[in-house]
Amino acid sequence: MATNKKYLSWFIYFAGLAILIFALPKLLSLGLRTPSPMAAITSGSMWPVLKQGDLIFIQGIGAKDLKIGDVVVYRNQINNTFTIHRIAKLEKEFITTKGDANFQEDPPVRYEDIVGRALTLSNKPLRLPYLGSITMLASGLK
Amino acid sequence: MNDIKNQTIEKPEEPEIATPEKKEKYRMRLSDKIIAAVLAVFFICIFYIVLDANKYRATVRIAPGEGIVGINPSTASLDFGDLSRGASAVRRVALKNGTNLSMYVAILKIGSISDLVDISKNNFKLKPRSEEKIEFTVFVPASAEIDKTYSGRVYLFKIPIF
Incomplete structure (x- = not known):
C-alpha cells in the first residue's frame, strides 16, 4: 500500500514537471500576448x-x-x-x-x-x- | 564449630554493569576503495591544473574623449591602460609547451572586463614542444562608463593530454 502511494506521488511529480515544461511556452505566449515570448x-x-x-x-x-x-x-x-x-x-x-x-x-x-x-x-x-x-x-x- | 568445608557459600550477586556495545569497525569494500582512489587522483589533477594555470590581472580605464589609447609596457599583466569609447587595444601572451605531452588550453575570463575582452584562440590543443601566441583584444563600446575602470582576471589552464 505504502509502495503504491510512493509510486503515485512520483507519477504526479513527473507528470506535473512535464506539463510545466511543455505548457510553459504556451502559457507565457498567452500571458505576454506574443507568439515568441x-x-x-x-x-x-x-x-x-x-x-x-x-x-x-x-x-x-x-x-x-x-x-x-x-x-x-x-x-x-x-x-x-x-x-x-x-x-x-x-x-x-x-x-x-x-x-x-x-x-x-x-x-x-x-x-x-x-x-x-x-x-x-x-x-x-x-x-x-x-x-x-x-x-x-x-x-x-x- | 561449623564444618565450613561442606557449606556452600553463596556469592553475593554482582550487579550487572551495562557494557557499551563494541562499535563495528567500518571496513571499506573494494569498490569503495576504487572510488576513493579515482576521486583522489581526480582532485590531485584538478589541484595541479589550477595551480599550474597562468593567471593575469586585466584592467582597462575608460578615458573621456576619442581616439585615446594608453600605453602600458608591462607584460606581467593584461593592463590595457586608458582607452576611450570606440578604441581598442591588443595584448599578446606567448604560451609555450615545453613538455612531451600535448596540452589542452582553456582560457577563462572573469570580472567586469570579461565582456569587453575578445580572445583570439580558446579551447585548443597545443602540440608538444611548440609555442602559440594568444591575442587579447579589448574594444570599448559606446555604452562603457567614462572614468570607470573595468577589471578582472584571466586564467589560462593547460590540461595534459595523455
Whole structure:
C-alpha cells in the first residue's frame, strides 16, 4: 500500500514537471500576448543592459504604446533574424533603433516588424543570465 | 564449630554493569576503495591544473574623449591602460609547451572586463614542444562608463593530454 502511494506521488511529480515544461511556452505566449515570448541574446550590442547568453521575455505591444527608450525585438528583413535594440527615434512609418553598445543607428524598421518589447522589472529588462546559452545549445542540438 | 568445608557459600550477586556495545569497525569494500582512489587522483589533477594555470590581472580605464589609447609596457599583466569609447587595444601572451605531452588550453575570463575582452584562440590543443601566441583584444563600446575602470582576471589552464 505504502509502495503504491510512493509510486503515485512520483507519477504526479513527473507528470506535473512535464506539463510545466511543455505548457510553459504556451502559457507565457498567452500571458505576454506574443507568439515568441522568449529570446536569447547572441551578441553584446546591448551591453551592459543585456549580456550575451541572457534569456529575456518579450511582451506583445501595440504600435501606439511604443516609446523612445524601449528595448524592442524586431524581425530583421535583411537576414530574417530577430534583433533586440533600443528605440532611438519614433517616426510616422518607421522606428529607428540602436544597440546601446553600438556607435551607429540601425536601418529604419517598419512597425509591423516589431515582435514585442522586452519585459521589464524596475525599468530594466528582465534577464536570466546564462539561460539563453542553454537554450541556444539545446536548439543547436535538435 | 561449623564444618565450613561442606557449606556452600553463596556469592553475593554482582550487579550487572551495562557494557557499551563494541562499535563495528567500518571496513571499506573494494569498490569503495576504487572510488576513493579515482576521486583522489581526480582532485590531485584538478589541484595541479589550477595551480599550474597562468593567471593575469586585466584592467582597462575608460578615458573621456576619442581616439585615446594608453600605453602600458608591462607584460606581467593584461593592463590595457586608458582607452576611450570606440578604441581598442591588443595584448599578446606567448604560451609555450615545453613538455612531451600535448596540452589542452582553456582560457577563462572573469570580472567586469570579461565582456569587453575578445580572445583570439580558446579551447585548443597545443602540440608538444611548440609555442602559440594568444591575442587579447579589448574594444570599448559606446555604452562603457567614462572614468570607470573595468577589471578582472584571466586564467589560462593547460590540461595534459595523455
